[in-house]
Amino acid sequence: MQTIRYGGDYNPEQWPEETWLEDVRLMNEAGVNLVSLGVFNWGIIEPARGEYDWSGLDGIVALLHEHGIGVNMGTPTSSPPAWLRKEHPEIRLVDADGRTLAGGSRHGVCPSAPAYREACASIVEQLAVRYGNHPAVEMWHVHNEYGWANVECYCAASTRAFQGWLAEQYEDVDRLNEAWGTAFWGLVYRSFDQVEAPAAAPPGVNPALQLDWKRFSNDAHIANYAMQRDLLARHSQAPATTNFMIPNCEGMDYWRWAGEVDVVSNNHYLIAEREDHHIELSMSADLTRSVAGGPWMIMEHSTSAVNWQPRNIAKTPGELRRNSLAHLARGADGLMFFQWRASRAGAEKFHSAMLPHGGTDTEVWRDVAALGADLKALSGVTGADVAADVAVLWDWESWWALELEWRPSVDLRFRERVEAYYASLWKQHVTVDFAHPEADLSGYRLVVAPSSYALSDAASKNLRGYVENGGHLVVSYFSGIVDEHDTVHPGAHPGALRDTLGLWIEEFHPLHEDERLALEADPGAGVDAGGRPCLEGGAGGRIWSEHLRLDGARAVARFAAGPDAGRPAVTRHDLGRGTAWYAATALDEGGGLDVLLRAALDAAGVERPAGVPEHVELVRRGPMIFLINHTDQDVTVPDLRGTDVLTGAVHDGSVPVRAGEVVILQD
Numbered sequence: 331m332q333t334i335r336y337g338g339d340y341n342p343e344q345w346p347e348e349t350w351l352e353d354v355r356l357m358n359e360a361g362v363n364l365v366s367l368g369v370f371n372w373g374i375i376e377p378a379r380g381e382y383d384w385s386g387l388d389g390i391v392a393l394l395h396e397h398g399i400g401v402n403m404g405t406p407t408s409s410p411p412a413w414l415r416k417e418h419p420e421i422r423l424v425d426a427d428g429r430t431l432a433g434g435s436r437h438g439v440c441p442s443a444p445a446y447r448e449a450c451a452s453i454v455e456q457l458a459v460r461y462g463n464h465p466a467v468e469m470w471h472v473h474n475e476y477g478w479a480n481v482e483c484y485c486a487a488s489t490r491a492f493q494g495w496l497a498e499q500y501e502d503v504d505r506l507n508e509a510w511g512t513a514f515w516g517l518v519y520r521s522f523d524q525v526e527a528p529a530a531a532p533p534g535v536n537p538a539l540q541l542d543w544k545r546f547s548n549d550a551h552i553a554n555y556a557m558q559r560d561l562l563a564r565h566s567q568a569p570a571t572t573n574f575m576i577p578n579c580e581g582m583d584y585w586r587w588a589g590e591v592d593v594v595s596n597n598h599y600l601i602a603e604r605e606d607h608h609i610e611l612s613m614s615a616d617l618t619r620s621v622a623g624g625p626w627m628i629m630e631h632s633t634s635a636v637n638w639q640p641r642n643i644a645k646t647p648g649e650l651r652r653n654s655l656a657h658l659a660r661g662a663d664g665l666m667f668f669q670w671r672a673s674r675a676g677a678e679k680f681h682s683a684m685l686p687h688g689g690t691d692t693e694v695w696r697d698v699a700a701l702g703a704d705l706k707a708l709s710g711v712t713g714a715d716v717a718a719d720v721a722v723l724w725d726w727e728s729w730w731a732l733e734l735e736w737r738p739s740v741d742l743r744f745r746e747r748v749e750a751y752y753a754s755l756w757k758q759h760v761t762v763d764f765a766h767p768e769a770d771l772s773g774y775r776l777v778v779a780p781s782s783y784a785l786s787d788a789a790s791k792n793l794r795g796y797v798e799n800g801g802h803l804v805v806s807y808f809s810g811i812v813d814e815h816d817t818v819h820p821g822a823h824p825g826a827l828r829d830t831l832g833l834w835i836e837e838f839h840p841l842h843e844d845e846r847l848a849l850e851a852d853p854g855a856g857v858d859a860g861g862r863p864c865l866e867g868g869a870g871g872r873i874w875s876e877h878l879r880l881d882g883a884r885a886v887a888r889f890a891a892g893p894d895a896g897r898p899a900v901t902r903h904d905l906g907r908g909t910a911w912y913a914a915t916a917l918d919e920g921g922g923l924d925v926l927l928r929a930a931l932d933a934a935g936v937e938r939p940a941g942v943p944e945h946v947e948l949v950r951r952g953p954m955i956f957l958i959n960h961t962d963q964d965v966t967v968p969d970l971r972g973t974d975v976l977t978g979a980v981h982d983g984s985v986p987v988r989a990g991e992v993v994i995l996q997d
């Protein structure tokens with residue numbers, strides 16, 4: 331991409347044609363160069379089966395083109411028309427409790443229903459033929475948020491498709507029995523058609539069945555996407571995407587999705603009431619870049635409040651700009667909003683937009699137009715990647731497995747640990763990539779595994795090889811316990827990491843709710859590479875404790891209290907040319923966790939900028955350095971030189987960044 335794509339979802343069908351002229355004029359004024367069109371217009375362009383009305387869409391595509399605005403053409407399949415639901419009631423979504431969901435909203439269909447699939451193919455073909463070579467159409471926006479409300483469907487068609495999927499995966503039902511450990515409770519299957527979808531059932535449903543059901547459900551949506559993408563490609567050269575929901579959609583495995591799309595695009599909305607939501611945004615952007623393997627687009631974010639949270643807090647002054655530029659800093663080549671013009675009717679009328687109900691004499695509009703102008707000056711960043719020395723392991727399948735029922739503690743939550751480790755690194759100004767545990771990790775100085783409950787044999791080998799070859803690895807508790815079918819690795823825990831970490835676990839000792847155990851530095855641990863004590867006084871841990879037995883590793887810190895008082899809590903194992911660290915408890919954020927990561931970063935030789943205040947984000951992307959001040963204080967960032975891309979000011983030594991503002995430097 332040469333220019334940064336800027337714009338949003340545009341729903342002209344909600345407005346009289348007179349408004350369209352004003353829209354395109356204002357889009358030009360704000361620097362909008364791309365809009366997503368027709369994302370939800372199926373009921374309008376195909377009013378009855380096989381009858382089409384292109385008058386509105388043809389007109390608006392022509393008007394946008396005349397005004398130099400590109401089209402990201404939607405396929406409207408996430409909101410099937412009422413006539414299709416009436417004609418084929420069997421396409422309706424069935425939830426885990428067996429309830430068939432009514433219409434009146436979007437998404438309420440089964441991705442595996444043949445009649446839905448055929449209707450999707452038919453409308454997509456019509457769109458592809460009609461607009462595939464239109465010069466305004468720059469890309470295809472297939473569907474909308476696969477898995478948003480219909481991630482799993484439990485109807486009869488889904489169950490049949492699941493049985494077919496299992497037959498393809500395992501070929502022989504005895505291989506399925508073996509993989510799923512069905513000897514337990516004698517839950518053996520004699521043919522694939524005996525397998526039921528894991529709908530509401532007595533507790534203790536085979537976890538391996540549940541995991542494969544989640545894989546199947548993910549694949550059912552991918553199959554719908556791939557069918558549409560292939561149809562479009564027969565008539566059009568334009569690249570295809572679908573908007574992901576990273577990291578907030580648990581049900582889709584975006585490592586798998588990323589290989590299916592031509593451009594990775596993501597929707598991200600702040601959880602407004604979280605004080606650290608700017609860190610969560612960075613995590614989303616880093617994860618999106620990582621699944622993309624390079625630049626990507628933010629397909630939707632908001633100019634201000636959304637409408638679907640308990641309290642829809644408006645963005646504070648400057649936040650729209652900070653959020654947008656943080657996405658750009660972390661690899662986005664396109665910044666799009668939901669939506670262009672605020673809707674008057676329907677479910678989302680209280681959602682912010684680029685053009686609010688209040689029109690152009692508003693702060694939101696002025697911010698939107700100012701950002702559009704600035705993006706022109708920043709186009710030199712497009713195509714550039716973001717370099718990271720550190721990778722954090724992220725695996726959706728392991729997340730699914732960890733949060734199934736009957737774990738040693740309900741406090742074992744995937745995102746809780748990942749976010750704690752990510753936030754500590756973020757505050758230490760370390761830019762990270764995310765990586766799948768089976769990915770090539772050799773380019774990273776440090777790999778962090780905050781929650782890797784399920785690790786395959788391949789992942790286990792990969793991590794061991796990484797350390798032996800000189801890598802530094804930090805692992806948090808309850809990692810490497812099971813394989814991809816939720817079967818415990820042979821022998822003592824953590825079977826997939828025992829050798830790498832140089833220890834084994836005799837017994838888990840999950841803690842009571844709100845219990846916190848004090849830790850103390852091991853007398854022999856000494857100081858870290860920077861001369862600091864390996865664990866400062868007052869450190870503690872929550873959620874977890876365990877009876878660790880060392881087998882090659884040495885203790886860095888011990889539990890000072892609780893069921894494992896006197897036993898190791900943090901360990902270090904030198905293996906081959908590398909080092910593996912282990913934390914057997916949820917180390918305090920801002921305390922022991924920072925100390926452990928600092929020690930591991932130092933040992934791995936990861937450089938960090940010195941003297942940058944906390945909550946000032948510093949990210950380097952290609953030729954540019956982004957400084958984003960999330961505080962309400964003016965700050966000065968030392969030891970930086972460069973020219974301010976937006977003002978032309980030259981800095982030679984230290985760079986002032988005013989409260990809430992963003993400075994972008996170029997060498």
Ligand code: GLA
Pocket residue numbers: 474475597599630636637668678681
């Ligand atoms: C999602 C959808 C949009 C809109 C926004 C509102 O991201 O894709 O259509 O509903 O949420 O925040």
